[in-house]
Amino acid sequence: MNTKARKVMIIGTGNVGASAAYALLNQNICEELILVDVNAQRVEGHAQDLADAAAFMPGMMTISTRSIEACADVDIAVITVSGGALKPGQTRLDELANTARIVKNIVPTMMANGFNGIFLVATNPCDIITWQVWSLSGLPRNQVIGTGVWLDTTRLRRLLAQALDIGAQSIDAFIMGEHGDTQFPVWSHSSIYGSPIADVYQQKTGQPLDADALADRVRRHGFEIFARKGCTEYGIAGTIAEICRNIFTGSHRALAISCILDGEYGAHDVAIGVPAVLTHSGVEQIIELHLTEDEVAKFNHSVEVIKANIARLP
Numbered sequence: 001m002n003t004k005a006r007k008v009m010i011i012g013t014g015n016v017g018a019s020a021a022y023a024l025l026n027q028n029i030c031e032e033l034i035l036v037d038v039n040a041q042r043v044e045g046h047a048q049d050l051a052d053a054a055a056f057m058p059g060m061m062t063i064s065t066r067s068i069e070a071c072a073d074v075d076i077a078v079i080t081v082s083g084g085a086l087k088p089g090q091t092r093l094d095e096l097a098n099t100a101r102i103v104k105n106i107v108p109t110m111m112a113n114g115f116n117g118i119f120l121v122a123t124n125p126c127d128i129i130t131w132q133v134w135s136l137s138g139l140p141r142n143q144v145i146g147t148g149v150w151l152d153t154t155r156l157r158r159l160l161a162q163a164l165d166i167g168a169q170s171i172d173a174f175i176m177g178e179h180g181d182t183q184f185p186v187w188s189h190s191s192i193y194g195s196p197i198a199d200v201y202q203q204k205t206g207q208p209l210d211a212d213a214l215a216d217r218v219r220r221h222g223f224e225i226f227a228r229k230g231c232t233e234y235g236i237a238g239t240i241a242e243i244c245r246n247i248f249t250g251s252h253r254a255l256a257i258s259c260i261l262d263g264e265y266g267a268h269d270v271a272i273g274v275p276a277v278l279t280h281s282g283v284e285q286i287i288e289l290h291l292t293e294d295e296v297a298k299f300n301h302s303v304e305v306i307k308a309n310i311a312r313l314p
Ligand SMILES: NC(=O)C1=CN([C@@H]2O[C@H](COP(=O)(O)OP(=O)(O)OC[C@H]3O[C@@H](n4cnc5c(N)ncnc54)[C@H](O)[C@@H]3O)[C@@H](O)[C@H]2O)C=CC1
Pocket: 011, 012, 013, 014, 015, 016, 017, 036, 037, 038, 039, 080, 081, 082, 083, 084, 085, 095, 099, 102, 106, 121, 122, 123, 124, 125, 126, 147, 148, 151, 179, 231, 232, 233, 236
């Protein structure tokens, strides 16, 4: 019997970090949750509140606060820090200067203190920060993952599920590229039990699928939520929990997440959303699809945008 406690450290317990902690707890994904934040009062408050919630769970869960240095025994470190909320009209890329400055301090401190687990990055701009974490950590690329376009993929599947009245789990559609404005649905490989999505849509609704309008709705979805409530948190919390579960169970399930590429899709030295197989050691393989000419152009554009912003890192 495997008795080793699965330990997740959440670094930055604001909207996203606190919601992720609650999702991990309620889905019973780990035995130990470790919270880290520069706001000592609030992080302790979250730990005590979550411990109250843990009392309703069937198993034992330990919830603690720690300093970032106490990370050597951690299996997955989730980065959800932020240097301040976006202002109306800004994009995720506008967060770069502040979040990169924080990450530049955190990651070397963790490596100097023996961290050798998996980094999971949600902080925006997600792909650029994922690359930064990988570059600062010196870890093998399988151990550094960004939540990438998995949240966007679930949004796409949900919108299609609503339109088609078919469960999202049965819709094999997904997004690739940047978790940002240059992301795109990969329609050439999207289907429902082998039938192209556009055909199913036409049969069901009697209308042609406006693929560009749907892609745009997905792209804008986070901003729509942000405009209404000032943040997005539950969707990304579910995304973080799902990625952690697939790592801990060694599921070999393929999710569209941000991975460091080393030649896949003709790209090097960049983090970007691609379908990747998850195991106990992180990314076990990247699935290389044959994309159409149009999709290749969109992917390459996404790579260019991410690389141009990697060049802005401090
Ligand atoms: N990848 C995705 O799909 C999504 C990403 N995000 C991103 O997640 C990040 C967090 O968003 P929110 O939780 O809304 O922000 P927030 O401002 O509510 O929380 C950020 C937390 O980080 C803490 N923090 C700052 N510096 C720190 C340090 N050096 N060490 C430890 N903690 C530190 C702050 O005290 C705060 O509690 C943002 O970059 C946001 O854009 C948000 C939603 C979805």
